[in-house]
Amino acid sequence: MPIRDRIRELRRAPAGELRPNPRNWRTHPPEQCAAMRGLLAEIGYAGALLARELEDGSLELIDGHLRAETTPDAMVPVLVLDVTAAEADKILLTHDSVAALAEPDQEQLAALLKDAEFISPGVEELLQGLACLATDAAEDAGVEYEEVVIPESWQVVVECRDEANQREVFERMRGEGYRCRVLTLS
Structure with a gap:
């Protein structure tokens, strides 16, 4: 055809x-x-x-x-x-x-979610929802997860003036080699 x-x-x-x-x-x-x-x-x-x-x-x-x-x-x-x-x-x-209608490849999705870093809180919320949906789909399919062991880590929370300042701090810290995540609390 x-x-x-x-x-x-x-x-x-x-x-x-x-x-x-x-x-x-x-x-x-x-x-x-x-x-x-x-x-x-x-x-x-x-x-x-x-x-x-x-x-x-x-x-x-x-x-x-x-x-x-x-x-x-x-x-x-x-x-x-x-x-x-x-x-x-x-x-x-x-x-x-x-x-x-596409279904997630759990391993590929997990790898992408682990490696993706975004500044925007809206995008981070989208990815959190995607991770939850993928987990629910895996549970519905009978996939069993190993117990999660959270390794010891040390973190710093920096309070910023506004979103622009948050972006500036994020970029500066990431530029210095730190693994960073954006967190917005209302």
Whole structure:
């Protein structure tokens, strides 16, 4: 079966000018918004938004609503698709849903979680939730864990003025070779 390439072009467009899809069925809770802000601040754009061109030349989003809302003043990468409104609805309905069907490889996930270091508290909360979901999935699958032995360690907690100061201290300590984690208490 031949597979059609529906990508017409990669275009840079102002995020604030992208039209939200009126049929978008996903909402974005505060913790997801915080994680997205953190990821965009630390990494930036690493994937394109999906849109289709309307008759008036404007772009209507199919995927990437939260990224566009988070950075309305930014020029963002957009894959302009050659799809009809009905096809856009199919993508809107299934794009993230298919990705959500993936199951975690427990060893790979544990290794990634162990090595990943983020500054943003929102991203850290996302990863903690991911670790809990992975653990629950493993328990549901009957995976037994060995007793965890927590090695002796010495830590310092530094109270910072604000998030910018926290980031500065984190980067300085990490630059000096210390293994650091960000902690935000409310």
